[in-house]
Each structure stands twice: as C-alpha cells, then as structure tokens.
Amino acid sequence: MQKSKKSLWTLIKSQWALIVMSVPFLLYRILFSYVPLTGWTMAFQNYKPQIRNMWDQQWVGFDNFENLISGVTSNQFWRDFRNTLGQSVLTLILGYVCAIVLSLLLNEVKNVPFKRIIQNITYMPHFLSWIVVTGLVSTMLALPTSGGIINVVLMKLGFISEPVLFLNDASKFWGIVAGSHLWKELGWNTIIYLAAMTAIDPTLYEAAEMDGANRYHKMWHITLPSIRPTIVILLIMSTGYLLESGFEIQYFLGRGVNAKWAETIDIFVLRYGISQSQYHLATVAGILKTGISVIVVGFVNFIAGRLGSDKLI
Amino acid sequence: MRKKLRKLTVENVIFTTLNTTFLLVLAAIMVYPMLNQLAVSFNDALDTVRGGIYLWPRIFSLRNYTVVLNMSSIYAAFVNSVVKMVVTVVTNLVCTSMLAYALSRNEYIWRKPITLVFVLTMYFNAGMIPNYMLMRNLGLLGTFTVYWLPQMISTFNVIVIRTYMKSIPESLIESAKMDGAGEFRVLTQIVLPLCIPTLATIALFVAVGSWNAWFDTFLYNSNKPSLTTLPYELQNLLASAMTAGRNQQGASQAAAAATGASNTTTPASLRAAFTMVTSIPILVVYPFLQRYFVSGLTIGGVKE
Numbered sequence: 001m002q003k004s005k006k007s008l009w010t011l012i013k014s015q016w017a018l019i020v021m022s023v024p025f026l027l028y029r030i031l032f033s034y035v036p037l038t039g040w041t042m043a044f045q046n047y048k049p050q051i052r053n054m055w056d057q058q059w060v061g062f063d064n065f066e067n068l069i070s071g072v073t074s075n076q077f078w079r080d081f082r083n084t085l086g087q088s089v090l091t092l093i094l095g096y097v098c099a100i101v102l103s104l105l106l107n108e109v110k111n112v113p114f115k116r117i118i119q120n121i122t123y124m125p126h127f128l129s130w131i132v133v134t135g136l137v138s139t140m141l142a143l144p145t146s147g148g149i150i151n152v153v154l155m156k157l158g159f160i161s162e163p164v165l166f167l168n169d170a171s172k173f174w175g176i177v178a179g180s181h182l183w184k185e186l187g188w189n190t191i192i193y194l195a196a197m198t199a200i201d202p203t204l205y206e207a208a209e210m211d212g213a214n215r216y217h218k219m220w221h222i223t224l225p226s227i228r229p230t231i232v233i234l235l236i237m238s239t240g241y242l243l244e245s246g247f248e249i250q251y252f253l254g255r256g257v258n259a260k261w262a263e264t265i266d267i268f269v270l271r272y273g274i275s276q277s278q279y280h281l282a283t284v285a286g287i288l289k290t291g292i293s294v295i296v297v298g299f300v301n302f303i304a305g306r307l308g309s310d311k312l313i
Numbered sequence: 314m315r316k317k318l319r320k321l322t323v324e325n326v327i328f329t330t331l332n333t334t335f336l337l338v339l340a341a342i343m344v345y346p347m348l349n350q351l352a353v354s355f356n357d358a359l360d361t362v363r364g365g366i367y368l369w370p371r372i373f374s375l376r377n378y379t380v381v382l383n384m385s386s387i388y389a390a391f392v393n394s395v396v397k398m399v400v401t402v403v404t405n406l407v408c409t410s411m412l413a414y415a416l417s418r419n420e421y422i423w424r425k426p427i428t429l430v431f432v433l434t435m436y437f438n439a440g441m442i443p444n445y446m447l448m449r450n451l452g453l454l455g456t457f458t459v460y461w462l463p464q465m466i467s468t469f470n471v472i473v474i475r476t477y478m479k480s481i482p483e484s485l486i487e488s489a490k491m492d493g494a495g496e497f498r499v500l501t502q503i504v505l506p507l508c509i510p511t512l513a514t515i516a517l518f519v520a521v522g523s524w525n526a527w528f529d530t531f532l533y534n535s536n537k538p539s540l541t542t543l544p545y546e547l548q549n550l551l552a553s554a555m556t557a558g559r560n561q562q563g564a565s566q567a568a569a570a571a572t573g574a575s576n577t578t579t580p581a582s583l584r585a586a587f588t589m590v591t592s593i594p595i596l597v598v599y600p601f602l603q604r605y606f607v608s609g610l611t612i613g614g615v616k617e
Contacts, residue, residue, distance in 0.1 A: 008422075011422050012422070015420070015421060015422060017495055017496035017497060018414075018415040018418055018421045018496055019415075019423070021411040021412065021414060021415040021496070021500075022411070022412050022415035022416065022421075022423065022427055023423075023427075025408060025411070025412045025466055026427050026430060028465065028466065029430060029431055029434060029466065029468075030430065031447075032447070032463055033434040033439070034430075034434075035447060036439035036440075036443035036444050036446070036447045037439050037443065038443075039439060039440075039442065039443025039444075039446050039447070040439070040443065042442070042443070042446075102339070105332055105335065105336065106336070108328070108332055109332065109333075109336070114333075114336075117340075118336045118337075118339070118340050119603075120600050120603060121340045121343050121344055122339065122340065122343050123599065123603070124343060124344065124347070124596065124599075125343060127521055127525075127592075127595045127596060127599050128347075128525070128592055128595075128596075129524070129525030129526075129527065129544050129547075129591070129592075130525070130527070131525075131527050131544045131547050131548045131551060132547070132588050132591065132592055134551065135350075135547070135551050135584055135588055136346040136347070136350065136588075137346075138551075139346070139349070139350070139581070140346055140349075144364060145362075145363070145364035146364070146581065147349060147353065147361075147364070147366065147581075149345065149349070149367070183342070183343070187343065191606075191607055191610050192610055195607065195610075214324070215324075215325075215328060240435075240436065247528070248527060248528065252548065252551065266441070269440065269441050269442065270441065273441060273442040273445070274441075274442075274445065274532070279442050279446075282440075282441070282442045283440060283442045283443065286438075286439070286440025286441060286442060286443070287440065289440070290437050290438055290439075290440060294436060294437060297436060
C-alpha cells in the first residue's frame with residue numbers, strides 16, 4: 001500500500017540498483033531474440049542479399065509460402081517435415097517409456113553403491129557431444145571389420161546371416177536417430193523420476209505390504225501413480241521440442257542414399273539458406289516450424305488445463 | 314532396518330538376479346563404445362583395419378596420438394575451446410545471477426514485464442537464417458565474440474536461479490539492508506554464497522554445452538581457421554573417415570596424407586584418438602559434480 005503513494009520517479013530512484021542489474025539484459029534479450037523477428041519480412045520478399053535496405057527488396061506476398069506448401073519445393077518440404085515429426089515422435093516415445101522403466105528398475109536396487117555406479121555410468125553419454133556420439137554410432141553400426149559390434153552380435157545370435165549396412169538403409173534411419181538419442185539420454189532422463197520416487201511416503205509401501213501386495217503391485221499401484229505428475233509435466237514440456245528432432249545427427253550421418261528419410265526441416269533450412277542463399281525459402285520453413293510448434297504447445301497446454309493437470313504457461 | 318529384514322523369498326532372489334543382470338548389460342552397452350574407441354586409439358592403425366579390436370589394443374601404439382597432437386589446427390582448436398568455455402561460463406554466471414536477483418525481488422517495479430519478455434523467448438525462435446543475418450549485421454561473423462555473446466543468458470537458467478533465490482528467507486536480506494548494505498552487497502555477500510550448489514550446476518551445464526558445441530563454429534566461423542574449435546576439427550575428421558569407409562583405400566590415403574601421416578595411420582584411428590582427447594576432460598570431471606547436478610535438475614523441474 002505504501003507503493004501507490006510513492007511516485008514512479010521516487011520508486012525508480014530507490015530501485016536504481018535493481019534496474020542496473022536487469023535493464024541492460026532486457027535490451028540484450030530484445031536485440032538477440034526479438035530483433036531477428038524483423039528478418040521474417042524476408043519470407044514475403046524475393047530476397048537478394050546484396051540489397052541492404054529491407055524496403056528496396058521485391059515484395060512477393062505469400063508466394064514463398066505457396067511455393068513451399070504446394071509449389072515447386074513442396075515435395076521436399078513435406079518430406080522433411082514428415083521426417084522431423086517422425087523422428088522426434090519415435091525418439092520421444094522410446095525415450096519416455098525406457099526412462100520410466102529404467103527408473104523403476106533402479107528404484108528396486110537396494111544396494112546403494114551398485115546403484116550409484118550404474119547411475120553414474122548411464123549418465124556418461126549425456127556429456128559427450130553429438131559429433132562424438134555420431135562417430136560412435138557409425139562405428140558400432142559399421143561392418144564387422146570396421147568395428148561394427150552390432151553386426152557381430154546379431155550374427156552370433158543368429159538374427160542375421162550376413163552383415164547389414166545399417167546407415168545405407170534409408171528405412172532404418174528413424175530408428176537409428178531414436179536409438180542414438182536413447183543411448184545418449186536414457187540415464188540422464190531417469191534423474192528427475194528417481195528424485196520424484198525418493199519423495200514417495202514409505203508408509204504407503206508398508207501399508208501395501210501388510211495387505212499382501214507384491215513387488216509388481218507396489219510398482220504399478222504406488223510408484224507409478226506417485227510420479228504421474230512428473231511424467232505429465234515432462235511430457236507437456238517436451239511437446240515444445242516436437243519439431244526440434246535435432247540437426248547434428250542428421251547432418252553427420254545423413255548421406256545421399258538415406259536422405260529420403262534423414263533430412264529434417266533444419267537441414268532444409270541450412271541447404272536453402274546458407275548453401276544456396278535462398279534466404280526467403282529458408283525463412284518460410286523456419287516460420288512454419290516455429291508456428292506449428294507454438295500451436296502444438298498452446299494446444300497441449302489447453303488440454304492439460306482441461307484435464308486438471310499443471311499448466312505450463 | 315526393515316529393509317535388512319526383508320524375506321529372502323524365491324521370487325525376490327529371481328527378481329534381484331534378473332534386475333542386476335539387466336542393469337549390468339545396460340551399463341556395458343553404455344560404456345562399450347567409448348572403451349572400444351579407447352582401445353582403437355592405442356592400437357596400431359594398420360592393424361586395426363584387419364578388424365577384431367574390441368576392448369584391448371592388439372599392437373600397442375601411440376602413433377595415433379602423436380599424429381593428432383601434431384595436427385596444425387589442434388592447438389588453436391584446444392585453446393579456443395578452453396577460452397570459449399571459460400568466457401561463456403563466467404559471463405553466464407555473472408549476468409544470469411544479476412538478472413535472476415533483480416527478478417526475484419518482489420518490490421521491483423519492472424519485475425513482471427521483464428520476466429514476460431524473457432519467458433516468451435522460450436516458446437519461439439526467429440530461426441537459423443534471421444539469426445545468421447543478425448550476426449552478419451552486427452559484424453560478428455568470423456569473430457570470437459559470436460561464441461559467447463549470443464549465449465550470455467539462458468532464460469531457463471534465469472528461472473532456475475530465481476526460483477532458488479526466492480526460497481532464501483526474506484529476513485536475511487532485510488536485516489542486511491537494515492545494516493546499510495546496498496543491493497549489490499546483498500547479492501554478492503548474502504544471496505550468491507547460498508546459491509553455490511545451483512550455480513555449480515548451471516556452470517557445469519553451460520561448460521558442457523560450450524565445450525560440445527559444433528554448430529556455432531560451423532555456421533559463423535567456418536572460414537576462419539584461427540577460430541576453430543575441437544568439435545569442429547573432430548567433425549572434419551569424422552567426415553573424412555566416413556568417406557574413407559565408403560571408398561576404402563583412395564580416400565583414406567588422401568585424408569591421411571592431408572594430416573601428414575600417410576601409411577602410418579587411418580582416419581578411423583585418428584578419429585578414435587581425437588574423440589578421446591575431446592571427451593576425457595569432461596568425463597573426468599562429471600562424476601564429482603553428480604550431487605550438484607541432481608539437485609539442480611530437480612529444482613529446474615519444479616514449475617516456476
């Protein structure tokens with residue numbers, strides 16, 4: 001109530017230190033995150049990089065959007081869109097299910113040092129860069145003579161009779177992307193579930209034991225429902241990344257033979273934008289990507305609100 | 314105590330055995346690729362081509378490492394990667410904690426609008442091309458600044474630290490102010506020391522992100538050899554190893570010749586040694602920081 005009596009000027013004077021601590025960063029954020037939005041005007045132009053003044057460009061309305069959605073480049077754009085969505089949905093589902101299962105299994109380990117060691121080992125790949133990971137992936141998937149252990153194991157187990165060139169088989173690319181993400185992030189993703197599990201009241205388990213519940217009953221009826229809010233909020237948050245299936249792994253492992261199932265929107269943007277200087281097409285692809293993911297996040301947020309779960313925004 | 318008294322039922326024994334076996338297999342899958350590359354990196358390259366190197370070198374050799382460490386670009390790459398990481402971590406910690414402190418003060422008049430401006434940026438991104446154009450217009454292409462300036466503040470980290478700062482008892486801050494401490498003193502002498510676990514987590518994340526980043530070098534500085542970084546050099550080697558894989562002899566010789574090591578090593582073996590050089594620093598450090606990042610992640614998972 002004191003606040004309303006003070007004039008704005010005295011408030012500003014008394015809070016000068018807080019202002020010094022925040023306003024420069026506000027300007028910084030506006031420059032680096034909002035100013036680039038003016039670049040979206042390129043989407044409505046036949047953009048020529050050599051013309052410096054934005055207003056001297058040739059304005060073409062929605063021609064570029066039309067070109068991408070139903071025109072000359074539409075085949076390629078929708079193919080890349082499909083790959084982006086397919087790869088990330090597969091990565092997401094596989095990642096979620098496996099992380100929850102692994103958390104449940106780790107939670108059952110009563111030997112603390114053993115649990116620690118396993119956890120630390122499974123966190124390790126998270127700290128490797130994608131360049132290193134793709135190098136490992138391509139080695140593991142190579143022919144047996146080049147160190148392709150996966151071929152060796154599959155042949156020993158009798159699943160295949162001769163080595164498979166996984167990376168040259170376009171139909172396996174989505175699986176390779178999802179598998180690489182799984183290997184890299186599985187352990188890391190269990191951290192938050194395991195933290196949620198330690199917060200479960202132990203008397204719940206004791207009461208269930210009294211009633212004759214076995215291990216699986218306890219997992220299914222106590223542990224899983226208790227971490228449900230965590231699962232839901234993480235799932236909602238991850239929808240924001242639905243069109244961010246990544247760039248590096250596709251760029252490093254993609255090659256002529258598997259491009260049909262490997263190329264994502266980000267690769268499309270890079271190819272048209274940076275390599276071919278077709279900035280307008282690349283910008284349109286970027287806008288469509290942002291637009292679609294904002295719509296998805298908004299929709300999921302709305303549904304989550306309706307279902308009575310925590311909203312994100 | 315209760316747990317020690319658990320019944321050793323048959324069902325329990327079977328479950329524990331299966332669970333332990335599964336976890337051990339999983340751990341093996343997680344470490345095998347790196348151990349394999351470690352063995353390859355210490356094995357004679359021409360012998361590696363014969364195949365069959367799994368966990369232990371067959372013909373021990375340091376040749377791959379001497380070639381990698383003699384590559385003309387490696388020192389520039391190493392120095393750039395280290396300086397880039399240090400500058401990014403320091404600027405991030407300083408800027409993020411100042412901003413988070415201002416936004417954690419309930420009495421601050423512009424708290425809400427500034428928070429909104431930041432939070433919105435978590436949900437949209439202008440895209441690769443407009444960002445590239447901005448860097449070009451600011452004259453940041455081909456400069457060291459482009460490595461740290463655009464990454465100086467992460468909204469997510471601001472929110473994590475702000476959440477943590479809000480949990481600090483208000484009375485602590487009030488009494489310091491009574492004693493005549495200004496905002497900067499409150500921040501540096503009262504609030505920040507209490508935030509050390511969270512700051513350590515964020516420092517680790519920022520450091521790993523910076524150390525592993527390849528895209529910024531590729532997009533902004535790829536025609537500036539003096540500004541190269543370790544991931545970028547590794548990617549060059551990876552690319553030549555992949556070409557060699559497809560076109561066995563010729564390309565591999567060409568790539569090896571380019572590094573001045575024809576006939577003594579191969580791109581695949583060089584890549585293994587390079588992988589070790591870039592990964593070991595981080596792999597040595599992270600186990601010691603485990604308790605920090607676990608608590609840091611848990612705070613981040615809590616809604617603002």
